[in-house]
Amino acid sequence: MSKEPVAVVGIGQTKHVAARRDVSIAGLVRDAARRALDDAELTWADIDAVVIGKAPDFFEGVMMPELYLADALGAVGKPMLRVHTAGSVGGSTALVAANLVAARVHSTVLTLAFEKQSESNAMWGLSLPIPFQQPLLAGAGGFFAPHVRAYMRRTGAPDTVGSLVAYKDRRNALKNPYAHLHEHDITLEKVQASPMLWDPIRYSETCPSSDGACAMVLTDRAGAARAPRPPAWMLGGAMRSEPTLFAGKDFVSPRAGKDCAADVYRQAGIADPRRDIDAVEMYVPFSWYEPMWLENLGFAEEGEGWKLTESGVTELDGDLPVNMSGGVLSANPIGASGMIRFAEAALQVRGQAGEHQVEGARRVLGHAYGGGSQFFSMWLVGSELPDS
Amino acid sequence: MRDIALVAFAQTDHRRSSDELSEVEMLMPVLHDVLAQTGLQTSDIGFTCSGSSDYLAGRAFSFTLALDGVGAWPPISESHVEMDGAWALYEAWTKLLTGEADTALVYAYGKSSPGSVRDVLTRQLDPYYVAPLWPDSVALAALQAQALIDAGDTDEPALASVAARSRAEATANSHAQLRGSVPHGDYLVRPLRTGDCPPIGDGAAAVILAAGERARELCARPAWIRGIDHRIEAHGLGVRDLTDSPSARLAAEKAGAFERPVDTAELHAPFSSQEVVLRKALRLGDDVRVNPSGGALAANPIMAAGLIRIGEAAAAVHRGESDRALAHATSGPCLQQNLVAVLEGDPL
Numbered sequence: 001m002s003k004e005p006v007a008v009v010g011i012g013q014t015k016h017v018a019a020r021r022d023v024s025i026a027g028l029v030r031d032a033a034r035r036a037l038d039d040a041e042l043t044w045a046d047i048d049a050v051v052i053g054k055a056p057d058f059f060e061g062v063m064m065p066e067l068y069l070a071d072a073l074g075a076v077g078k079p080m081l082r083v084h085t086a087g088s089v090g091g092s093t094a095l096v097a098a099n100l101v102a103a104r105v106h107s108t109v110l111t112l113a114f115e116k117q118s119e120s121n122a123m124w125g126l127s128l129p130i131p132f133q134q135p136l137l138a139g140a141g142g143f144f145a146p147h148v149r150a151y152m153r154r155t156g157a158p159d160t161v162g163s164l165v166a167y168k169d170r171r172n173a174l175k176n177p178y179a180h181l182h183e184h185d186i187t188l189e190k191v192q193a194s195p196m197l198w199d200p201i202r203y204s205e206t207c208p209s210s211d212g213a214c215a216m217v218l219t220d221r222a223g224a225a226r227a228p229r230p231p232a233w234m235l236g237g238a239m240r241s242e243p244t245l246f247a248g249k250d251f252v253s254p255r256a257g258k259d260c261a262a263d264v265y266r267q268a269g270i271a272d273p274r275r276d277i278d279a280v281e282m283y284v285p286f287s288w289y290e291p292m293w294l295e296n297l298g299f300a301e302e303g304e305g306w307k308l309t310e311s312g313v314t315e316l317d318g319d320l321p322v323n324m325s326g327g328v329l330s331a332n333p334i335g336a337s338g339m340i341r342f343a344e345a346a347l348q349v350r351g352q353a354g355e356h357q358v359e360g361a362r363r364v365l366g367h368a369y370g371g372g373s374q375f376f377s378m379w380l381v382g383s384e385l386p387d388s
Numbered sequence: 389m390r391d392i393a394l395v396a397f398a399q400t401d402h403r404r405s406s407d408e409l410s411e412v413e414m415l416m417p418v419l420h421d422v423l424a425q426t427g428l429q430t431s432d433i434g435f436t437c438s439g440s441s442d443y444l445a446g447r448a449f450s451f452t453l454a455l456d457g458v459g460a461w462p463p464i465s466e467s468h469v470e471m472d473g474a475w476a477l478y479e480a481w482t483k484l485l486t487g488e489a490d491t492a493l494v495y496a497y498g499k500s501s502p503g504s505v506r507d508v509l510t511r512q513l514d515p516y517y518v519a520p521l522w523p524d525s526v527a528l529a530a531l532q533a534q535a536l537i538d539a540g541d542t543d544e545p546a547l548a549s550v551a552a553r554s555r556a557e558a559t560a561n562s563h564a565q566l567r568g569s570v571p572h573g574d575y576l577v578r579p580l581r582t583g584d585c586p587p588i589g590d591g592a593a594a595v596i597l598a599a600g601e602r603a604r605e606l607c608a609r610p611a612w613i614r615g616i617d618h619r620i621e622a623h624g625l626g627v628r629d630l631t632d633s634p635s636a637r638l639a640a641e642k643a644g645a646f647e648r649p650v651d652t653a654e655l656h657a658p659f660s661s662q663e664v665v666l667r668k669a670l671r672l673g674d675d676v677r678v679n680p681s682g683g684a685l686a687a688n689p690i691m692a693a694g695l696i697r698i699g700e701a702a703a704a705v706h707r708g709e710s711d712r713a714l715a716h717a718t719s720g721p722c723l724q725q726n727l728v729a730v731l732e733g734d735p736l
Contacts, residue, residue, distance in 0.1 A: 057441075061515065068512070
């Protein structure tokens with residue numbers, strides 16, 4: 001059974017900032033959607049369906065906001081789906097939209113993800129107590145810090161690796177006009193001197209709270225042929241989930257992440273990800289997750305991820321650049337963060353990434369995860385139409 | 389296009405309150421039920437998709453706990469819509485169409501009992517201009533009902549008969565919350581009386597989808613999805629004609645509902661007045677049996693009630709009571725968003 005090839009022909013983001021007080025939620029999402037349509041040189045009338053995602057409704061205090069956003073996204077009279085898979089949602093949303101094209105249900109789909117964190121308080125949105133269940137311990141950092149510590153103990157990684165990632169990503173962000181944090185005076189010493197929040201995670205090794213949206217226009221082969229700029233072709237995409245807490249769970253390198261990557265590589269015919277993939281946009285909300293995910297995604301042997309980071313392989317001019325855009329560490333509109341990874345991967349293979357473009361990037365991985373490291377969504381995009 | 393069918397359906401007994409159960413505990417028997425009907429195990433399922441709402445659960449990421457109940461180990465291919473489970477079924481249907489999976493488990497659940505659902509649903513409205521006024525779901529439905537009466541489309545006795553018929557039909561449905569003779573009651577928000585409104589309750593539902601020959605192996609008479617589509621309308625009530633449902637009509641047209649007559653319709657019409665709107669938009673004549681399950685007026689577990697309509701329609705096909713059924717789900721104030729599926733059984 002043949003699937004329709006899926007192409008990314010339009011990408012739009014907002015400038016991510018701490019608080020977009022100049023726009024409503026509707027205004028924010030429309031900004032991103034408008035830019036994606038402009039990039040594709042399409043109008044609202046060209047869109048067959050809208051697929052929207054964001055992280056919990058509690059982050060803005062609006063229940064099922066897609067209902068209210070139908071008008072702003074030109075969805076009236078069209079199908080509109082709302083995806084929610086925790087922090088991986090931006091990636092999952094893009095994959096649900098891609099499936100509509102792949103299944104030949106629709107030709108051209110607008111997909112969008114957003115978060116307007118300034119409308120509420122994400123820390124409290126994640127900290128609602130519930131009997132007999134482990135709370136997220138005052139935000140996500142408290143949940144993830146012990147797993148970082150476990151990684152360090154397991155691999156013997158020196159405690160300097162996390163700050164290298166943060167320093168790199170914040171410098172990359174200076175080349176990305178949409179990134180939230182533009183720290184022009186960043187130094188490695190400043191990262192290392194920043195306050196300890198959740199040992200071993202320092203303040204400068206954490207993501208900011210951002211308002212922002214990201215949109216993409218996905219289309220079929222015919223739509224791609226009409227596109228004004230080079231399309232990014234989806235070579236593989238997958239989602240995997242596993243339970244939150246159970247005795248056999250490996251929080252350092254969850255099996256769901258490994259299985260998800262393996263499925264994507266199988267679809268794309270990737271035998272050796274380290275050799276066959278040119279760059280990665282990876283969901284790294286706390287700096288140590290770069291070496292952790294390098295192993296989980298098969299770019300390094302177990303216990304070796306930190307060595308890639310330490311040796312500069314993941315720098316913008318390295319052999320395997322990671323988070324060329326500055327990543328989640330430099331802009332985190334939570335619900336949109338996964339889609340931004342997917343979109344930045346597509347920008348790279350389209351050759352449209354501007355100052356943070358990796359020369360000759362042909363195959364780039366976009367990665368997202370969520371919940372207690374239990375939800376994963378990934379896609380691999382390429383500059384060439386897939387064979388099948 | 390690949391043939392895809394519903395092969396199993398299960399639901400809870402819907403109740404006003406289920407204090408003693410967590411959402412996962414409420415859901416588990418339903419998951420076991422659909423798997424047992426087909427003989428499948430979690431590891432046999434190609435794709436899993438669910439629908440639920442954090443706002444009903446009162447906590448962020450509430451669906452993650454339900455996933456633990458599914459038993460997602462080894463890891464599964466899985467997704468979630470923050471919508472009624474009918475839309476989760478739609479996502480699963482597209483996944484099966486791509487050929488990446490041959491079977492799918494779809495489930496949905498909602499507990500309305502812990503809070504005031506009328507207040508909770510106001511949080512769906514435009515957060516800047518409307519939600520601060522707290523117009524509740526019954527008041528908005530009453531606006532729609534009054535518009536219908538003013539247009540001459542219905543009157544209060546006709547609405548009462550819709551409610552009475554629904555609950556009479558529900559006497560045969562052991563899962564329903566309101567059954568038999570229910571008083572039409574006092575006005576809740578004029579012109580709607582308590583009898584015109586759905587019961588508030590907790591419940592869950594699950595279905596299994598399968599493609600092609602796999603469906604025939606798993607079910608004696610699969611309910612084939614001949615078409616499924618959904619459409620949304622503007623959010624602002626002031627720019628909509630509340631006496632009509634163009635989105636339901638368009639979804640039905642795209643789902644192929646008008647190509648041949650249906651014999652049964654399961655409509656997600658939580659208010660008696662909304663059945664009037666939907667019957668017209670979906671061109672359902674008096675010869676079509678509407679809501680033989682009792683519909684949402686007999687049980688309306690929010691987030692699952694739409695999926696239950698599809699499940700009930702499929703079950704009617706499974707039992708040989710329907711050859712071609714229409715199933716409908718709705719979301720948002722005054723039927724803002726509507727989904728229509730057409731299900732058919734093979735000739736008996």
